[in-house]
Amino acid sequence: MAHIIGGVATSHIPAIGGAIHKGLQKDPYWKPFFDGFPLVREWLREIKPDVLVIFYNDHGLNFFLDKMPTFAVGAAEQYDNADEGWGIPTLPSFKGEVDLSWHIINEVTDQGFDLVTCQEMLVDHAVTLPLKLLWPEGKCPVSVVPICINTVQFPLPSARRVYALGRAVGEAVSSWASDKTVAVLASGGLSHQLDGERAGFINKDFDLKFVDSLLTNPEWATQFSIHDLVEKAGTQGIELLMWLAMRGALTTSSAKVRKVHWNYHIPISNTATGLLALETTA
Ligand code: DHB
Ligand code: FE
Secondary structure: OOOEEEEEEEOOOOOOHHHHHHHHOOOOOEEEEOOHHHHHHHHHHHHHEEEEEEEOOOOOOOOOOOOOOOOOEEEEOEEOOOOOOOOOOOOOOOEEOHHHHHHHHHHHHHHOOOEEEOOOOOHHHHHHHHHHHOOOOOOOOOOEEEEEEEOOOOOOOHHHHHHHHHHHHHHHOOOOOOOOOEEEEOOOOOOOOOOOOOOOOOOOHHHHHHHHHHOOOOOOOHHOHHHHHHHHHHOOOHHHHHHHHHHHHHHOOOOOOEEEEEEEEEEEEEEEEEEEEEEEEE
């Protein structure tokens, strides 16, 4: 059977794509953000996941406001990127892990989640940029299962439900009949708000409490309603739900986690950026 060897959570600001393209990693504005990654890349080279399950939110490339699934799982042979209008270079396609996609879809549906299944799925900056940050050289070495969680248009799924989804996905992975090793990625957050009167809102105190809870008490954030979380983290900071799903996926019956690396920097664009890597221990 397969098992989950670890998880990574990272912010996904579109401007990162431009910075990579222009080679600005050492620029004083960008350095504190990019400097978080080498240690995580080194750890990934050691643990060598074959497959990455990715919790992310689409920003209008694949799902627009007219059709907005709460949870959508990719089951495609490959995932294409396309021009999203941010001026980010379009990246080459990523390889799907179709067998795991359908295993997750079947198991998680059996656990009571009603999913949208996508045999064609464009992936936006929320998928492509973390992959480029984690494996900057050459072709991406992992195949992927993208799981899209709506954090864009109300009503959004509750923190409790997202954590339960993560757990169900984790359990599904551990009953997948395969020798492949699997890691989990969360893409989004931390606190940020792009629109309205609070545009530019960042909440360091809450971000740090939330990340600490992922290590000490992963269910802590499930006490909050979506409106509480929007108030605390911002209208787009609600993307931290992905971190909760990732942590849920690591909570299989025996797995404990150890922190491999943590980096936090304010701001890149409008966002408090976070990078967290967790390894599961028996
Ligand atoms: C920004 C952050 C995001 O999460 C996003 O999807 C788009 C833009 C930003 O801070 O610029
Ligand atoms: Fe976003």
